[in-house]
Amino acid sequence: MVMKPDYTPNGPTAPNALRQALRRARRALDAPVRRRHARALSRRLGRDLRFLRARRIGAYLATDGEMDPAPLLARAGARHIYLPVLRPHPERTLWFIRHRPGDRLLPNRYGIPEPTLRGRHILPPWHLDLLLVPLVGFDPRGHRLGMGGGFYDRSLAYLRHRRHWRRPLLVGLAHECQRVPELPLQAWDIPLDLVATEERIYSR
DSSP: OOOOOOOOTTSSOOHHHHHHHHHHHHHTSOHHHHHHHHHHHHHHHTTOHHHHTOSEEEOOOOOTTOOOOHHHHTTOTTSEEEEEEEOSSSTTOEEEEEOOTTOOEEEOTTSOEEEOOTTOOEEOGGGOSEEEEOOSEEOTTSOEEOOSSOHHHHHTGGGGGOSSOOOSEEEEEOOGGGBOSOOOOOTTOOOOSEEEOSSOEEEO
16 A cells, blocks of 8 residues: 655645655555556546547657556547647747657656657647646646656646636646645646546646
8 A cells, every 4th residue: 555645735734845755656556556556547538538639739758657547548549749849948848749550769867758840740739739748646626747847737738818718628647645735835736737647637
């Protein structure tokens, strides 16, 4: 059994300490359990109309015990899958590049594999229909605790000013052990529309 940290927004656990505790909980899941969770999530979210209607899907490559989107993406069929790459300007923001099985990946400056830029189909996030977002922690309201770099929040900052046209649909993927009762929402945070785990889908 994985123990989740005891956390409340006004309690003694600082965000960095919570982040470390949740990463430990995520890593404590052994490989067979993580694979089972990924398959369960795929069955659940793969039947959801919001996923079925998306044609351009942003995704990620799982590392450090993250929920693996690969079984879910296997259900995407002929739809287009895009992976994030670090933008040179402005810093700490992301582009998304179309990826097909077998396409070359190279490690970025953080050691994370990403598609090469040369000759590729590059999209800004607002051209995606749905974006699968990795996370360290979440609460049922769709608030997300990331790794602390702010890449997704900066890349999606335009959503704070949109009232009608809002793309992409933001879907966090997580293990249930990454849920906490409540996370504080900072001014720069972009809440998720949905969070999917192996047990259920949380809708904001």
